[in-house]
Amino acid sequence: MLNLMPSLAGWRPAASGERCAVATIITASGSVPRPPGTSMLVSESGEILGSLSGGCVEGAVVASALEVMADGGTRLEAFGFSSEDAFAVGLTCGGELEVHIQPLDGSAAGLGALRKFAGGDPERPLALIRRIDAGSGKTELPAVVVVPDPGSFRAAESAELASLLGLDALNLDAEAWREALLAAAAQLEPLLRGGRTGLVRLAPAQGCSGVPARGAQGTEGVVQPTEPVTLLVESRLPQARLLVFGANDFGAALVPAAKLLGYRVTLCDARPAFSAQERFAAADEVATGWPHRYLAAEAAAGRIDSRTVICVLTHDPKFDIPLLQEALELDIAFVGAMGSRRSHRQRIDGLLEAGVAPERLARLHSPIGLDLGAVTPAEVAVSITAELIAARTGAAACIPLRDGSGPIHSLPAGGTEPAISHQPALNKEQASQEIAWT
Incomplete structure (x- = not known):
């Protein structure tokens, strides 16, 4: 029902206190248009707010909603695809839905409880x-x-x-x-x-076995x-946060890709001349500072939680080791780092020398990404976001690079090296902004 909240304040039946029924998808399987939790409101005058399936089952749901308002009960309706009955109400996409329908009046226990939260910040x-x-x-x-x-x-x-x-x-x-x-x-x-x-x-x-309960007048025995x-x-x-460490071509490609997945994206790099580039403007925040110090400060401020994702693309031990050492101690959803298998082995050695426990290292997704044969920064961004989705959903159809073997990058058919854009050269003014690596 949260899907209706942005529109509820302006819906006439809700504003007037008219009786309504709410129909909500409570289970879904197969190919279905909307996920569980999606709701549709039907007023006693037949006005509708929202949609459950884009048209496949709405007519039947509206009819049931009007019946629910008439008899005051609740209904559980199931919709699927019927190959035997071409005129049966169902989903042509082949999925199955269970829809719960219940009356919802304008009282403080019904729509009234929702109206004060309607139309606010989504x-x-x-x-x-x-x-x-x-x-x-x-x-x-x-x-x-x-x-x-x-x-x-x-x-x-x-x-x-x-x-x-x-x-x-x-x-x-x-x-x-x-x-x-x-x-x-x-x-x-x-x-x-x-x-x-x-x-x-x-x-x-x-x-x-049941317990005796009080009746309407307080009597016992019900x-x-x-x-x-x-x-x-x-x-x-x-929005869950995704922190991209590394103001380079791969970071520039990952920032917009991560935003498509709904993350609030922060780009962090220690080098002002790199992080200030316009190509990172799509990030919700751009931070300039040593990555491990930035992460520690964000965690101390309570801005890191169990849904946070960290992608380390710096590909530089002086950044990677202290940053990953900090990240692997946090209760977060995902920690991944880019690099070759050789750099991964060196990274693991460095983390062990720094005192990171082996069981913590098991949480590290390195090399980051699914084995899609990605080469260019844009392709690598797809590979990384694909692994993020797989990790979030528990899917195992593709193989993470960390679980494979052999070269990460291979030449396309014909053996021609793909064109990859590189970091633009710094002029003298930009170079003077580089921090001293101490």
Whole structure:
């Protein structure tokens, strides 16, 4: 549902408090147009905000949404491709979707909880937690819990989450209440802090046999259902950072390629004459300073987190060794360094001499990139970003260069050396800006 937040403030039915239903993709497999978490709003007057599939299933979803608003229940609809029925509602691309549809009114527990966060900065941290099991249709439960700061959310301390889980209606002592929230926290918080979308299934707080619960007037004896509680978690964090160390041709090619993947990119180099070049203007930040000192300062300031990526392209031991020594001590997503297999062996020797533990060295992606046969800076940038995607998704279809053998670069068919641009020569004024290597 986070995909709707930028447009929600200007949507007339939301502004007027009109009853709506929200349809959300909760599982997807195969080739599908949109990922889990994508939502579409349908008002009782038939107005629509958002899209789930680009047209394949929208008509059927709208019909179900109107029925949900009429009967007040929830629905779970499945859509796929049917080769037997040419007129069946489904996805022509061959994928499969499960779509959860639930009513959402204009109250403080429904759309009202979202409106104050609508239309804001799309990079602002925000998370939504919704209950989508059969119990989610209960009118006494909130429709959504809004988490303004996913990185610091403490599930065990959230009264709103306890209400969403229905703990208010159960005869639980303080210890059982806390255990239920801690069980939720163990699954919720990694998704929230990782900026990810996913389903969380929790065993009922009352256990398998059920626990007597209070009725509407506080009477005892109502046994709650024992089916799992299912939560849909959507979390959005600021852009993950990618730090490129090395103001050279390869850095110039990697900066825009990394931005295409959604990273906030910083280019850092110790040499002002190189880092100041216009070709690095696409970077979100350009820093001039010794790489290891810059990284240490950023980590101390709390601007490095578990999603941060570091790509070392300096190809110079006086930069690489202290920088990698610093980087390998951090809890980050990826550390990679460019170079030949010979320079990689020398780099490993240097890091071992510097006191880096062998288990830390196992985290180093060196030589960086997938084995695509890349030669030019642009091709190397594709190779590096390909490995970043593979590392992030866990895909193993291609071989990282660090796991291969033989020459990294080979000549194309015909044996002609490819044209590679080189660093422009420095004039005297630029050369005078070079720092002294001490």
